[in-house]
Amino acid sequence: MSHYFKLLALEVRRFRYILAGMMAYALIVECLAVAREIHNYANRYGIKEGTREPGVLPQTYSFADVIGNVQSGFALAVVLPLAALLAYVLLIWYRDWFGRHPFAFRLLMVPGGRISLYFAKLTAILLFIFSMLAWQLVAMAILKLEYAVVTPELLKESSRFTDAMYASEIFKLLLPLRFTQFLINYGMGLLAVMLVFAGILLERSYRIRGIVIAALYLALNVTLLVLASMSIELPLYPSETVAVCLTIFGLEVAGAIWLSLKLITGKVSV
Amino acid sequence: MAELKADYRQSVRLKRKRIFSYAWVGLLAAFSIAALAVYYGYASDERLPGFHLETMEGDATIGSAIQLDGSYVGRKGNRTMTVDAEGTNYTDANRVGRLFILPFSKTYSAATAALIKEHRTFMRGKEYGTFEQTDDLLLYVEVVPKKGEAIVKLSVLNKKTEKAVEYSWAAGTWKPRENVGLADLQIEGKHAHFLLERYGTTQSNMQSDPQLFDYVFDLTAGQLIDTREIKLPVQAGFHLSVANDRGTSINLLHVVLFASREAGAGKEAGGDQSTPAASEKAQIIEYEPFIYDYADGRLQPLALTIPVNMEHTNNYVDGDKMYSVTISGNSTGWRGESFDITETDLRTQSETAAYTLLASELGGKELLMPRFMDGKFYFVVPGAQVNGAMGRVSTKVTVIEAASGKSLYQGQVAYDGPSSEATAELKDTVLLNLELRS
Amino acid sequence: MIRIENAHKRYRWRKVLDGVTFSAEKGQITCLVGMNGAGKSTLLKAIMGLTPLSKGSIRVDGVGSKRELYEKVSFIPDHAAMPGGYRLEDGLQFMADYYKRWNEARANELMAFFRLDPRDRVGNLSKGTAAKYGLVLGLAADTEFVLMDEPFSGIDVFSREMIGEVFSSRLIEDRGVLVTTHEIGEIEYLLDRAILLKDGKVARDIDCEQVRDEQGKSVLDVMREVYRS
Numbered sequence: 001m002s003h004y005f006k007l008l009a010l011e012v013r014r015f016r017y018i019l020a021g022m023m024a025y026a027l028i029v030e031c032l033a034v035a036r037e038i039h040n041y042a043n044r045y046g047i048k049e050g051t052r053e054p055g056v057l058p059q060t061y062s063f064a065d066v067i068g069n070v071q072s073g074f075a076l077a078v079v080l081p082l083a084a085l086l087a088y089v090l091l092i093w094y095r096d097w098f099g100r101h102p103f104a105f106r107l108l109m110v111p112g113g114r115i116s117l118y119f120a121k122l123t124a125i126l127l128f129i130f131s132m133l134a135w136q137l138v139a140m141a142i143l144k145l146e147y148a149v150v151t152p153e154l155l156k157e158s159s160r161f162t163d164a165m166y167a168s169e170i171f172k173l174l175l176p177l178r179f180t181q182f183l184i185n186y187g188m189g190l191l192a193v194m195l196v197f198a199g200i201l202l203e204r205s206y207r208i209r210g211i212v213i214a215a216l217y218l219a220l221n222v223t224l225l226v227l228a229s230m231s232i233e234l235p236l237y238p239s240e241t242v243a244v245c246l247t248i249f250g251l252e253v254a255g256a257i258w259l260s261l262k263l264i265t266g267k268v269s270v
Numbered sequence: 271m272a273e274l275k276a277d278y279r280q281s282v283r284l285k286r287k288r289i290f291s292y293a294w295v296g297l298l299a300a301f302s303i304a305a306l307a308v309y310y311g312y313a314s315d316e317r318l319p320g321f322h323l324e325t326m327e328g329d330a331t332i333g334s335a336i337q338l339d340g341s342y343v344g345r346k347g348n349r350t351m352t353v354d355a356e357g358t359n360y361t362d363a364n365r366v367g368r369l370f371i372l373p374f375s376k377t378y379s380a381a382t383a384a385l386i387k388e389h390r391t392f393m394r395g396k397e398y399g400t401f402e403q404t405d406d407l408l409l410y411v412e413v414v415p416k417k418g419e420a421i422v423k424l425s426v427l428n429k430k431t432e433k434a435v436e437y438s439w440a441a442g443t444w445k446p447r448e449n450v451g452l453a454d455l456q457i458e459g460k461h462a463h464f465l466l467e468r469y470g471t472t473q474s475n476m477q478s479d480p481q482l483f484d485y486v487f488d489l490t491a492g493q494l495i496d497t498r499e500i501k502l503p504v505q506a507g508f509h510l511s512v513a514n515d516r517g518t519s520i521n522l523l524h525v526v527l528f529a530s531r532e533a534g535a536g537k538e539a540g541g542d543q544s545t546p547a548a549s550e551k552a553q554i555i556e557y558e559p560f561i562y563d564y565a566d567g568r569l570q571p572l573a574l575t576i577p578v579n580m581e582h583t584n585n586y587v588d589g590d591k592m593y594s595v596t597i598s599g600n601s602t603g604w605r606g607e608s609f610d611i612t613e614t615d616l617r618t619q620s621e622t623a624a625y626t627l628l629a630s631e632l633g634g635k636e637l638l639m640p641r642f643m644d645g646k647f648y649f650v651v652p653g654a655q656v657n658g659a660m661g662r663v664s665t666k667v668t669v670i671e672a673a674s675g676k677s678l679y680q681g682q683v684a685y686d687g688p689s690s691e692a693t694a695e696l697k698d699t700v701l702l703n704l705e706l707r708s
Numbered sequence: 709m710i711r712i713e714n715a716h717k718r719y720r721w722r723k724v725l726d727g728v729t730f731s732a733e734k735g736q737i738t739c740l741v742g743m744n745g746a747g748k749s750t751l752l753k754a755i756m757g758l759t760p761l762s763k764g765s766i767r768v769d770g771v772g773s774k775r776e777l778y779e780k781v782s783f784i785p786d787h788a789a790m791p792g793g794y795r796l797e798d799g800l801q802f803m804a805d806y807y808k809r810w811n812e813a814r815a816n817e818l819m820a821f822f823r824l825d826p827r828d829r830v831g832n833l834s835k836g837t838a839a840k841y842g843l844v845l846g847l848a849a850d851t852e853f854v855l856m857d858e859p860f861s862g863i864d865v866f867s868r869e870m871i872g873e874v875f876s877s878r879l880i881e882d883r884g885v886l887v888t889t890h891e892i893g894e895i896e897y898l899l900d901r902a903i904l905l906k907d908g909k910v911a912r913d914i915d916c917e918q919v920r921d922e923q924g925k926s927v928l929d930v931m932r933e934v935y936r937s
Contacts, residue, residue, distance in 0.1 A: 003806060005292065005295070006291070006805055006806065008295055009291040009292050009294070009295050010291075010802075012294045012295050012298065013291065013294060014791075016294055019298075099791075099792060100787055100792070100831075101788040101789050101790055101791070101792060101830060101831075101838070102787070102789060103789060103790060103791050104789075105758065105783070105785050105789035106789050106790065106802065108757070108758055109756060109757075109758070109778050109783060110778065110806045111774070111775040111777075111778040111779050111806065111807065111808075112773075112774070112775035112778075113778075113806065114774070127298050127299060127302065128298075130298075130302035130303075130306065131298045131301060131302050133302065133305070133306065134301050134302040134304070134305030134306060135301075135305075137305045137306075137308075137309050138305060160317075160345065161312070162317060163345055166347055175309065179310045182310065205760075207720075235394050235395025236394070236395075237390075237394070265774070266757075266760060267760050268758075269753075269758065269759040269760070270753065270758045270759065
């Protein structure tokens with residue numbers, strides 16, 4: 001158990017600068033986007049320069065409105081770190097095999113450590129994802145402050161926090177307001193990561209054949225999920241269909257973990 | 271064995287304290303959990319407002335069977351909800367289903383939901399058909415096409431023993447351009463009557479050659495005992511519409527049938543508009559009403575005053591009486607400021623009551639077409655729309671006794687919170703659909 | 709003892725190991741000899757569970773699980789196997805964190821002997837220095853067996869001498885050592901047993917001293933016999 005924590009700490013430490021960099025990047029891009037948007041809006045109504053046309057009353061611009069209008073800015077701030085995280089789902093394994101001194105040798109020889117290694121890498125990925133999400137929430141608070149400071153008094157209007165979160169298309173996916181939706185989105189995400197891990201371990205155990213098997217395995221899992229969701233066609237009540245979907249989901253998670261552990265303890269080659 | 275020769279001693283300080291290695295992990299974990307917990311704790315259901323149906327006047331038990339469907343359009347969104355005497359239910363799990371095709375998207379009508387609650391096993395998989403029940407029995411019937419034939423499938427549940435029996439029989443053909451549907455289902459004593467309507471469709475999707483059959487089924491014997499074809503004594507080329515019995519009496523069951531055709535279009539069989547010019551002119555439609563008695567299968571013409579805007583009139587049969595509901599004046603819509611209601615006695619074929627309902631008298635801006643059940647009309651009475659808002663601050667419900675026009679119940683949608691916020695929240699409610707449970 | 713029985717391994721349609729059987733005893737230095745690609749590294753990795761065998765068995769005395777294996781057998785691959793950004797002291801910290809039998813005093817002794825600066829980064833080491841560092845990592849723990857993969861290949865003469873010194877020191881004394889090399893000349897004098905691999909099978913399994921005494925041949929001579937024919 002202590003090996004798990006040590007390995008997890010190792011994975012987090014290896015990534016800490018990149019994580020910090022992604023957080024800084026996201027915050028800066030979002031701050032700039034919000035500032036630019038407010039500035040543009042104020043100019044449109046000539047507030048700043050005092051060139052306001054008489055008789056044209058400016059509409060107030062609440063924080064939620066601002067967020068609704070910086071979709072592309074937010075997209076830019078989120079897409080890059082997201083891509084980096086997705087790449088790292090692969091790299092977190094492959095980086096140990098690259099180079100002149102593949103670290104995989106050491107990691108795989110840690111006494112009683114292979115299972116811990118798998119879960120350390122898995123939880124590290126989850127930790128990075130959730131930290132970025134949490135950081136995004138903090139960023140929203142910071143942006144709210146920025147809004148309060150930058151917006152001219154004339155345009156200010158209060159808005160609910162949940163309105164602001166609902167205004168962004170990206171958040172509807174990444175930080176949905178309903179907790180059940182959050183669980184579904186990230187449950188599926190977790191399953192996807194586990195499937196990718198299984199695929200990576202298949203490739204590291206069987207090379208080219210492993211990639212083929214991984215593709216088939218992925219197809220099987222996707223098919224099962226689609227079938228599960230099609231169980232709506234069966235004469236079952238909604239709560240029962242949910243149970244079916246959850247069961248299939250659980251089986252797939254268990255299957256992915258079992259396969260990955262079998263591979264990493266006995267079939268992986270360096 | 272030789273010792274290793276070492277020139278200098280250098281001790282490698284294993285300096286990094288264990289605690290720092292775990293610092294990042296602990297920090298990130300705590301940070302993530304805290305932020306997400308605060309977010310979901312605070313956002314909890316987006317802090318959506320709650321509403322309920324409050325009884326202002328009259329019998330509260332009437333109000334308990336009412337459910338209003340609609341949506342809440344505040345908070346920069348559009349969430350579907352249902353409101354009843356107990357409170358609000360946001361049903362928009364459809365959003366949940368957007369990412370993954372999840373089964374939350376199956377929603378049942380209030381009546382069906384009530385039945386499911388009572389008879390869960392029997393109701394499984396029964397969503398598309400018609401229900402009818404007495405004190406002892408629950409009937410479910412579906413008409414399905416199978417190899418070019420129309421099959422009537424009947425499930426009978428004995429409510430006391432919770433045992434169900436299935437029956438089915440062929441009811442004519444069902445070929446591609448044919449339509450077969452159940453126009454009415456009535457339980458008359460020990461018999462169940464299945465009124466099956468069938469017609470073809472023309473090129474322009476108009477009804478053609480309608481036929482009507484009454485399948486009489488003996489519930490105790492468990493078999494079909496009679497198939498009656500109801501032949502309307504009118505020229506070919508008519509359209510058929512059915513006003514079925516909404517009453518709960520097991521005697522005096524009738525159904526009123528309207529054969530209609532465009533004035534002057536009787537010569538052609540089929541009677542569809544073949545020229546574009548003809549369809550743009552306002553059609554004058556002639557109606558011939560008939561009354562059919564389930565008990566003895568007798569078909570009689572009905573002397574009825576046809577209202578001017580018959581196309582926008584709803585007719586409800588309740589035992590011996592029929593009610594026609596229409597909007598006052600020459601309206602061509604389904605909602606208005608006042609409604610005219612007439613009661614016709616089907617035996618004497620005379621008008622026995624007539625009255626007008628005014629939205630303003632009932633406390634609202636307009637009336638929507640009502641639901642009819644057990645000799646009562648259930649009206650939604652929305653108030654005026656506030657400037658800039660999509661919803662209505664005031665949404666009332668009035669239940670009228672159909673025979674007399676007397677108000678039996680008045681209810682209003684109220685906000686579950688401080689009255690200072692009530693107007694602001696209510697103005698974003700759009701609740702214009704009334705459903706009845708059971 | 710480490711006992712390998714009937715080991716088979718296929719790698720990309722080539723039969724690398726085709727029924728290899730031998731054993732390595734504690735207190736002896738056994739050498740696996742073979743041409744390039746003969747499967748020597750593969751055998752070491754297979755013993756360490758770093759690659760699976762298609763068929764056959766490997767048994768290490770007193771070892772029931774992988775956990776015990778890694779505590780009792782240490783493996784020194786032909787590279788440092790630490791991230792390039794790590795300092796040498798970080799690598800030592802890693803070993804200390806995960807291995808119960810890590811001996812810090814011995815690690816320091818070896819670092820001093822090899823004149824390694826703990827502040828250096830692994831990525832900046834020359835091949836010779838990296839090899840020495842690998843020895844530190846592999847020998848500092850109190851393991852019963854040490855497996856070394858090509859400890860001398862590509863190393864300069866002086867480094868080789870230092871490494872040779874380690875071989876004759878008490879650091880190796882009671883342990884079982886299994887070495888692979890294709891340059892037998894340098895270390896022949898250190899060996900107790902030599903196992904010659906050819907075409908995926910064991911061609912000869914010789915006791916070096918015995919061969920020298922009884923037949924007057926060096927291991928190199930035997931090698932010529934086996935590989936030139």
